[in-house]
Amino acid sequence: MRAALEPSRPDEASSQRRPERRWLPVLAVLAVIYLITGAGDLVAGGLAGSPGPTVDVGPAVQLHPARGWETEVRHEDGDLHAVLLARGTVVLAVVATPARGVEPGDLLAEYEAGLLSEGFADLTVGEPEMGTLGGLPAVRVGYVGTTTGGAAVEGFVVAVVSATGQGVVFDAAAPSGDLAAAVDDLAAMIEDADVR
Amino acid sequence: VIASRVRLAHLHHRSFIQVREPAFWVFCALIAYGALRIAGVLSELSAASRSGWALSWVLLAIYAVPTFILVYRLDLYEREPISLALAAFAWGAFAATALSLDAAGWDQAVAQFGGREFAIRWGPAIVAPIVEEALKGAGVVLVYLIAREEVDDAMDGFVYGALCGLGFAVVEDVLYFLAVFGGTPSGVLQGFYVRVLSSGLYGHVLYTGLVGMGIGVFVTRRQDRPLRWRIGVAAALAGTGVLGHALWNAPWVPAMPSEPARVAEWLMVPVALAIRGLPLLVLVALAVRLAHARERRWLDAALGSEVGMDGITADELEILRAPRRRRAAARALRARAGRHAAALLRRLQREQVNLAMIADRVAIPDDPALVSQRGYCRSLRHALEAIPGAATAEATGG
Numbered sequence: 001m002r003a004a005l006e007p008s009r010p011d012e013a014s015s016q017r018r019p020e021r022r023w024l025p026v027l028a029v030l031a032v033i034y035l036i037t038g039a040g041d042l043v044a045g046g047l048a049g050s051p052g053p054t055v056d057v058g059p060a061v062q063l064h065p066a067r068g069w070e071t072e073v074r075h076e077d078g079d080l081h082a083v084l085l086a087r088g089t090v091v092l093a094v095v096a097t098p099a100r101g102v103e104p105g106d107l108l109a110e111y112e113a114g115l116l117s118e119g120f121a122d123l124t125v126g127e128p129e130m131g132t133l134g135g136l137p138a139v140r141v142g143y144v145g146t147t148t149g150g151a152a153v154e155g156f157v158v159a160v161v162s163a164t165g166q167g168v169v170f171d172a173a174a175p176s177g178d179l180a181a182a183v184d185d186l187a188a189m190i191e192d193a194d195v196r
Numbered sequence: 197v198i199a200s201r202v203r204l205a206h207l208h209h210r211s212f213i214q215v216r217e218p219a220f221w222v223f224c225a226l227i228a229y230g231a232l233r234i235a236g237v238l239s240e241l242s243a244a245s246r247s248g249w250a251l252s253w254v255l256l257a258i259y260a261v262p263t264f265i266l267v268y269r270l271d272l273y274e275r276e277p278i279s280l281a282l283a284a285f286a287w288g289a290f291a292a293t294a295l296s297l298d299a300a301g302w303d304q305a306v307a308q309f310g311g312r313e314f315a316i317r318w319g320p321a322i323v324a325p326i327v328e329e330a331l332k333g334a335g336v337v338l339v340y341l342i343a344r345e346e347v348d349d350a351m352d353g354f355v356y357g358a359l360c361g362l363g364f365a366v367v368e369d370v371l372y373f374l375a376v377f378g379g380t381p382s383g384v385l386q387g388f389y390v391r392v393l394s395s396g397l398y399g400h401v402l403y404t405g406l407v408g409m410g411i412g413v414f415v416t417r418r419q420d421r422p423l424r425w426r427i428g429v430a431a432a433l434a435g436t437g438v439l440g441h442a443l444w445n446a447p448w449v450p451a452m453p454s455e456p457a458r459v460a461e462w463l464m465v466p467v468a469l470a471i472r473g474l475p476l477l478v479l480v481a482l483a484v485r486l487a488h489a490r491e492r493r494w495l496d497a498a499l500g501s502e503v504g505m506d507g508i509t510a511d512e513l514e515i516l517r518a519p520r521r522r523r524a525a526a527r528a529l530r531a532r533a534g535r536h537a538a539a540l541l542r543r544l545q546r547e548q549v550n551l552a553m554i555a556d557r558v559a560i561p562d563d564p565a566l567v568s569q570r571g572y573c574r575s576l577r578h579a580l581e582a583i584p585g586a587a588t589a590e591a592t593g594g
Contacts, residue, residue, distance in 0.1 A: 022217070022218065022219075022341065023218050025219075025337075025341055026218045026219045026222055026338070026341060029219075029222070029334050029337050029338055029341070030222060032330065032334055033226075033295060033331065033334055036295070036299050036327055036330050036331060037295050037298040037299045037331075039301075042301070043301045043302065043304070043305045068304070086312070087304060088300070088301075088303045088304030088305075088306075088307045088308075088315065089303050089304070089306075089307050089312060089315045089316050089319050090303075124377075124386070126377055126379065126380050126382070126383035127245075127380035127381075127382055127383060129245050129379070129380065142374070142375060142377060142379055142383065144377060147316075153316070154372075154375060156375065174316075175315070175316045175317070175319055175320050178300070178303055178319065178320065179375050180237060180297060180371045180375055182300065183237050183241065183375065184236070184237065
């Protein structure tokens with residue numbers, strides 16, 4: 001609190017403001033923001049088109065790709081079915097295989113030791129977290145690594161085993177920094193996947 | 197007299213809330229959008245580990261609070277209004293991060309034109325620096341448009357830019373801890389070691405500080421520099437920030453040790469990151485030093501003719517121009533004459549900085565605003581001298 005003897009500012013009561021509204025520079029800033037975000041979306045939209053048709057991963061899994069996601073690779077080897085969806089630099093690999101009596105954690109460990117490790121010069125995997133996916137027990141783990149090509153990659157894996165014994169692994173990956181931009185799409189595609 | 201009053205009124209520290217400024221509403225709308233967008237992404241990621249999510253915020257607060265204070269105190273003479281500083285931080289944390297997520301289409305464009313392998317290796321070095329620095333820089337421009345009087349030199353631009361970068365870094369780090377390092381407590385600790393302890397000095401604070409400094413130069417040197425010079429210097433500073441960001445993101449020096457990592461490999465992480473970040477840190481330190489020297493020259497020029505008049509004495513100016521001496525004088529006075537006397541001394545020093553700003557703006561030495569401010573400083577000095585124990589020594593701190 002100010003002491004009684006202290007002087008007050010000579011301009012204490014002043015509260016003058018410029019009367020004019022200055023929209024022009026604000027509109028210029030908005031135009032720059034739109035150019036950066038909107039133009040990127042326009043480019044992406046032009047390349048992406050409309051949401052693709054549903055994608056079957058073997059007989060027991062059906063995916064609903066979000067807008068801009070395309071099927072890049074299909075692979076079948078006996079009971080093992082795999083599809084690689086991609087949008088720009090982000091990929092979602094979905095692997096379906098029979099896993100009757102197998103816990104999601106064991107399925108994840110098997111995937112981590114096999115398919116996930118391939119292609120990485122260095123790989124650091126976080127602690128698995130238990131959860132559910134569509135009411136089924138699931139396990140999720142994040143990872144970061146450097147590919148044999150020298151690219152820093154981030155990603156996460158979700159493993160789930162259906163009541164009928166169908167094991168499914170979702171592996172989302174992107175160059176470091178790119179994954180967060182696709183988290184919404186990835187979450188929606190994983191959650192909306194039909195696992196029979 | 198009215199003109200002088202208007203000039204004085206502009207010396208008031210303006211708060212962030214300026215309902216008559218269109219920039220204020222645009223700023224608020226984009227922060228609200230960003231907060232919702234980021235909350236959605238974070239809630240999705242935090243589902244994996246609530247404890248890791250909570251630990252992320254605690255650890256980042258330990259880093260962000262002192263960094264905020266450090267950046268905030270960089271301005272030697274005229275600290276920015278705290279509401280504007282917090283607004284810049286919030287822009288970086290919410291608006292710039294969310295809008296950067298919305299600009300993901302450019303990653304796809306790079307992948308389309310250069311191929312996926314190229315985009316994976318070089319996309320973060322090509323797209324992210326331009327997009328993120330432009331969006332953070334837009335926040336600094338909006339802060340300037342909200343309170344133009346508060347950005348009056350390059351250092352102010354640096355402070356607002358760096359705070360914007362700090363906000364961005366905090367939210368990006370949380371996203372990394374959750375999405376890249378697994379989000380578990382051990383993963384979060386690992387991420388904190390790599391992204392904050394080992395590289396916290398080099399990141400967004402520096403890049404956007406330089407961008408902000410460029411904006412500061414552009415908007416504050418109208419009087420003494422031609423447009424071409426201002427554009428050139430601003431582009432060079434902002435370009436250096438973008439280039440530093442691009443070099444940091446370039447896939448040249450791997451930061452993460454290979455698994456299973458030995459202790460020695462983990463200890464090498466800060467070294468690897470220093471190779472990437474130290475040159476820019478040195479450059480920014482140099483730029484800040486030059487900006488400080490310019491601030492001192494400005495103070496000397498503005499108050500040189502005021503020494504010996506009512507507003508400031510030679511001893512007071514000698515203390516005023518060195519922040520360390522200012523703090524020492526306030527500490528000594530507090531020990532001798534109490535907290536109130538120290539507060540009054542700090543107020544006198546603030547008003548003497550305002551005296552410098554008025555002296556710098558008026559055309560004649562007996563401008564009513566200048567005379568009035570001199571009188572105000574004198575009255576503060578008298579009030580200080582009236583406090584027992586403070587008399588005669590309040591200026592020198594001795």
